Amino acid sequence: MKKVQLLKLAHARSGDKGDASNIGLIARKSEYYQILKERVTTGVVKAHFAGLCNGEVERYELPNLHALNFLLHEALAGGGTVSLRNDAQGKTMSTALLRLLIEVPEDTVID
Amino acid sequence: MKTAKTSRSRSEKESIRIASGQGYWGDLPQAPYWQVSKGPIDYLVMDYLAEVTMSILQKQKSRDPKLGYAKDLLPVMEQILPFVVERDIKVITNGGGVNPQACRDAIFEIARNAGVKGLRIGVVLGDDIYGRVDNLFESGVELKNMDTGESLSKVKDHLQSANVYFGAFPIAEALNEGAQIVLTGRATDTGLTLAPMIYEFGWGENDYDKLAAGIVAGHILECGGQSSGGNYMKDWKNVPDLANIGFPIAEAHPNGTVYITKHKGTGGLVSVDTIKEQLLYEIGNPAEYITPEVIADFTSIRLEQAGADRVKVFDVKGRAPTEFFKVSMAYAEGxxxxxxxxxxxxxxxxxxxxxxxxxxxxxxxxxxxxxxxxxxxxxxxxxxxxxxxxxxxxxxxxxxxxxxxxxxxxxxxxxxxxxxxxxxxxxxxxxxxxxxxxxxxxxxxxxxxxxxxxxxxxxxxxxx
CATH class of the missing domain: 3.30.70 (Alpha-Beta Plaits)
Structure with a gap:
């Protein structure tokens, strides 16, 4: 196995749903989708966002789109209009997730 | 003198082109003009409302009964009206805010000054329940916070606005009555795009798969340029000519298949990946995308590149809607x-x-x-x-x-x-x-x- 930053395997877009942050994670190549499903679990994401996400993490699968959707509850310091953060709507939570390092098989081809 | 054409009867069109002109209040001001002038479209849809916009508009209306709508809509209408009349384009927007009738009167004034005759404007009303909240609450409608479960009594005395999200069917009704411009209050963003399909193709309340397809198209259009190369993460450096970004256009077919495209010669990019990023934007459970008309299943969506800047969206599934409308209220919190x-x-x-x-x-x-x-x-x-x-x-x-x-x-x-x-x-x-x-x-x-x-x-x- 080798360690790879998620940025190499996926792209993402994030937004707000009240005080929850939604992060759509999309495999850059269809063959990466299985890796994302196996490695980017709710537990991994919850641990990665320690200090930013105070609630539970939900994950949904969209196999047709080779994508996962995450909902990070209590992650926006009160939600878009109440939050005092510069990124009150969590627009950059997408790339915060892509900082994650995950293990992939040695023979995984990465551009 | 220009005379607006009397309404087209619902026709047996093979497809209609619905163009997104604004993704939110404050979006690129020249986009509506580009959409009506740079190529053929049948409908222009513009979203002006965010969750708390209504409270700002409610305050404006309380100070002046002629206000309370998206004022930015007026210069846009002034600019696009000649094209709208000449090319028989229909315009649908939720820019009516908490005062769609005042918005209508202001647009009629613009039309009069431009010498336009025979213009029909429809307004959708009934979404503004700000004045009814106490009565509803006393009659047992709890209106508790759907995220936290808290009782409305916590904030009831500090409310600044309260609006029901209506969907596409009231807009389709206004189109049916010959409106060329439809102004709504708090309609769903997706309903603005679905409405023309209901009207043109005669879709019914039980055509759940088709309604869901229209909702998906609406979700793709509702943030304007964000589906045509704007805020595109995968390969942003290679998106051509963002300065002249073409806003997305949904070419809808009667069977529910929709092609997303943009005007030829414009910048930006419409690809499977730009569409994927937008489909995943601000959604919860993708299998249950709840709207007033239908519950759309985003996991059923299939995408296919169908040419340059052209993506086919198909096989969308939907099921019966819930018994509820969503309500959006705003309250003062210090x-x-x-x-x-x-x-x-x-x-x-x-x-x-x-x-x-x-x-x-x-x-x-x-x-x-x-x-x-x-x-x-x-x-x-x-x-x-x-x-x-x-x-x-x-x-x-x-x-x-x-x-x-x-x-x-x-x-x-x-x-x-x-x-x-x-x-x-x-x-x-x-x-x-x-x-x-x-x-x-x-x-x-x-x-x-x-x-x-x-x-x-x-x-x-x-x-x-």
């Missing part, structure tokens, strides 16, 4: 202020951190307390917070401090304490040109549900 100061090299971050400690200590000595006191360092951690690695050495950093409190005086005091840091804190500080940060109202959002039986949309169509 005050906030945000201030920034810029610290230069060397030790920029250490200086900014010291300044943060000093202002907190001064405010505490003066006895001020806050519901929240939040500090960030722009250039270091304002995007990713605790996930940001410590940088080696910054050339400069912006200290950004923000406070929130129910006590306006405490927030005002924060503003008085910030700028003095320039002469009484760490050195090499600048960027205080904006002066003292002023207290701003915090408008919080109360999402809720109401049984559909308690509200009824109605449509008013008039002509000049």
């Amino acid at each position: 005050y906030y202020a945000i201030g920034t100061l810029t610290y230069g090299w060397p030790e920029a971050l250490e200086k900014a951190q010291a300044a943060d400690r000093i202002i907190r200590q001064r405010l505490e000595s003066l006895g001020y307390r806050y519901d929240e006191f939040h500090t960030e360092f722009l250039g270091y951690n304002s995007c990713h917070g605790p996930l940001s690695p410590m940088p080696r050495e910054l050339n400069e950093v912006v200290l950004r401090v923000a406070v929130r409190s129910k006590d306006r005086e405490a927030v005002d005091a924060f503003g008085r304490q910030l700028v003095p840091l320039v002469l009484t804190g760490p050195p090499t500080v600048t960027g205080f040109g904006g002066g003292r940060p002023k207290p701003q109202d915090v408008v919080a959002y109360w999402p809720s549900l109401i049984p559909k039986s308690h509200v009824k949309p109605f449509v008013e169509v008039s002509e000049i």
